[in-house]
Amino acid sequence: MRDLTNEFLELIRRAASDLPPDVEARLRAAIEKEEPGSAARGALETILKNIELARQNSTPICQDTGTPIFYVKHPEGWSTRKLRAQIRNALAEATKLSYMRPNAVDAIYDKNSGNNLGGDDFPTIHFEEIDGETLTVEVMLKGGGCENVGAQYSLPDNHLGAGRDLAGVRKVVLDAVHKAQGQGCAPGILGVAIGGDRGTGYSKSKEVLFDKIGTPNPDPKLAALEEQLTAESNQLGIGPMGFGGQTTVLDTKITGLHRLPASYFVTVSYMCWAYRRRKLTVTGDQVSYA
Amino acid sequence: MRAVKIPISDEIIRSLKVGDPVALSGVMITGRDTFHKWLIDTFIKKTRPPQGDDLDISAALKPILDGGIIYHCGPVVSGLETKEYKFVAAGPTTSIREEPYQADVMKHFNVKGVIGKGGMGPKTLQGCQEVPGVYFHAIGGAATYIAQSVTRVLGVHKLDFGVPEAIWVIEVKDLPVVVTMDAHGGSLHQVVADSSGKVLADLLAR
Numbered sequence: 001m002r003d004l005t006n007e008f009l010e011l012i013r014r015a016a017s018d019l020p021p022d023v024e025a026r027l028r029a030a031i032e033k034e035e036p037g038s039a040a041r042g043a044l045e046t047i048l049k050n051i052e053l054a055r056q057n058s059t060p061i062c063q064d065t066g067t068p069i070f071y072v073k074h075p076e077g078w079s080t081r082k083l084r085a086q087i088r089n090a091l092a093e094a095t096k097l098s099y100m101r102p103n104a105v106d107a108i109y110d111k112n113s114g115n116n117l118g119g120d121d122f123p124t125i126h127f128e129e130i131d132g133e134t135l136t137v138e139v140m141l142k143g144g145g146c147e148n149v150g151a152q153y154s155l156p157d158n159h160l161g162a163g164r165d166l167a168g169v170r171k172v173v174l175d176a177v178h179k180a181q182g183q184g185c186a187p188g189i190l191g192v193a194i195g196g197d198r199g200t201g202y203s204k205s206k207e208v209l210f211d212k213i214g215t216p217n218p219d220p221k222l223a224a225l226e227e228q229l230t231a232e233s234n235q236l237g238i239g240p241m242g243f244g245g246q247t248t249v250l251d252t253k254i255t256g257l258h259r260l261p262a263s264y265f266v267t268v269s270y271m272c273w274a275y276r277r278r279k280l281t282v283t284g285d286q287v288s289y290a
Numbered sequence: 291m292r293a294v295k296i297p298i299s300d301e302i303i304r305s306l307k308v309g310d311p312v313a314l315s316g317v318m319i320t321g322r323d324t325f326h327k328w329l330i331d332t333f334i335k336k337t338r339p340p341q342g343d344d345l346d347i348s349a350a351l352k353p354i355l356d357g358g359i360i361y362h363c364g365p366v367v368s369g370l371e372t373k374e375y376k377f378v379a380a381g382p383t384t385s386i387r388e389e390p391y392q393a394d395v396m397k398h399f400n401v402k403g404v405i406g407k408g409g410m411g412p413k414t415l416q417g418c419q420e421v422p423g424v425y426f427h428a429i430g431g432a433a434t435y436i437a438q439s440v441t442r443v444l445g446v447h448k449l450d451f452g453v454p455e456a457i458w459v460i461e462v463k464d465l466p467v468v469v470t471m472d473a474h475g476g477s478l479h480q481v482v483a484d485s486s487g488k489v490l491a492d493l494l495a496r
Contacts, residue, residue, distance in 0.1 A: 039309065039311075039468050039478075042311065042468070043429050046429040046432045046435060046466065047429060047431065047432055049432075049435050050429075050431070050432035050433065050434055050435035050436075053434045053435055053438070054379075054433075054434040057434060059366075059378050059379055059433075059434045059437070060366050060378065060379040060433055060434065061379075061431065061433065061434065062379065062381055062430075062431040062432075062433045063363070063364060063365050063366045063378075063379035063380055063381050063433040063437075063454075064364065064381075064383065064433075064454075065366070098366050098367070098368040098378045098379075100366075101364065101365075101366040101379070101453065101454060102452065102453050102454070103454070105452060110324070111452075112451075112452025112453065112454070112455070114452070114453075143431075144383075144384075145383065145384040145407070145408070145430065148384065160494060161494060171494050174490060174493055174494065175490065175494075178486055178487065178490045181408065181409075181479065181482065181483055181486070182407070182408050182409065182430075182479075182482075183384050183386060183407075183408035183409075185407070185430040185431050232493055235489055235493070236486040236489050236490060236493075237482070237485060237486055237489060238482055238486050239482070241407065241408075241427065241429060241430060242408060242409065242478075242479060242482055243427075243468070243470070243478065243482070244478070244481070244482045244485070272430070272431060273431060274431040
């Protein structure tokens with residue numbers, strides 16, 4: 001199998017410095033909704049200037065280059081052991097080149113590893129074998145500010161009056177958006193997983209964020225709830241950076257999982273506006289980035 | 291946008307109000323979680339005796355902190371091998387994590403302002419009234435843009451804290467911020483939390 005270290009390095013460079021077009025388009029549309037001269041509009045203008053500069057200079061959009069989370073889908077015959085090593089080498093090189101900030105800190109000894117590699121779980125790499133001849137590698141960089149405002153609720157939640165149904169889901173998600181205020185770098189994108197256990201809830205609430213902004217959920221019930229949650233989150237008036245304003249959430253993505261009869265978890269991953277995700281596709285000699 | 295030079299006088303601090311856009315210029319330091327805990331434990335509560343270069347560093351920092359600013363920022367820095375440091379990306383980090391420490395640090399070292407994002411709580415707001423001081427909000431995530439305002443890296447302390455947590459001494463020119471907590475008890479964050487809380491209560495009642 002071929003060595004993809006350089007391609008992984010390019011994937012990371014693009015993820016850190018080049019915001020995907022669907023996210024940028026939503027931010028551009030959001031500007032028009034904020035009053036001229038308001039702090040909210042000023043924040044969005046600065047955000048857009050920054051997006052352009054980062055792309056032009058190949059420098060990080062945000063200094064918190066986040067937890068690198070990789071999803072590898074590979075045809076039969078690829079060595080996941082070698083792919084893992086190549087991804088890790090690329091990440092260390094990306095750190096040297098200042099595409100990435102050294103972000104892996106040993107939680108017990110408080111020591112930064114200096115190269116973004118730490119134990120078996122930093123970076124996070126998910127592997128899945130798939131049919132066909134095409135390898136795809138997606139990466140998401142999720143900053144700590146927005147990760148810290150993520151939340152998991154166990155329904156029923158008596159305090160919020162949230163029962164074990166989609167009406168209850170709506171209530172806890174709105175509560176999470178309110179609690180986050182501007183601290184997750186609003187306007188954010190919500191990834192919501194309903195069901196699962198605590199672990200799968202968190203990982204699926206992130207995975208669902210790979211779906212393009214503006215693509216409606218194939219389940220009409222969830223599509224309606226996504227639309228409602230985005231609209232009602234914006235009614236809260238938290239606004240860009242929490243300055244107050246019209247745009248608090250750019251989009252909502254929901255996924256449903258099976259759950260135990262006893263459990264009903266709702267997990268919310270809050271993604272900041274600097275929603276960095278990129279994809280590498282390899283078929284034979286053909287390499288492309290999206 | 292109002293230009294403000296560091297160090298900042300009490301008079302200028304008191305004239306700043308919530309909502310004012312400000313361009314900051316002068317010398318400041320970055321400091322976040324490890325830095326604040328280190329200051330509190332070693333020099334304010336003194337639960338841990340100074341070790342190694344602690345005293346030298348605090349002596350070097352005192353004149354910068356007096357009338358100065360702490361920037362809640364964990365930058366991406368190039369030139370680590372050659373020590374020709376340059377800030378590549380330098381947006382603000384979430385400030386609320388420093389809420390237990392910030393007011394005490396401001397009072398002890400006469401720090402006139404902190405820059406961060408997301409705002410801070412009642413203890414810091416009280417501290418801002420006493421010092422007097424203000425909270426400057428920078429635009430979260432706008433890291434490449436803000437790094438352009440960092441004209442020079444003058445030095446670094448405690449690099450063993452790790453690059454993001456180290457104390458970087460920087461010179462900035464026209465670093466763009468907005469006052470969101472002032473020395474008169476005003477807090478945009480409190481206002482937005484309250485108004486959005488009322489909307490939430492209405493939505494939850496439906």
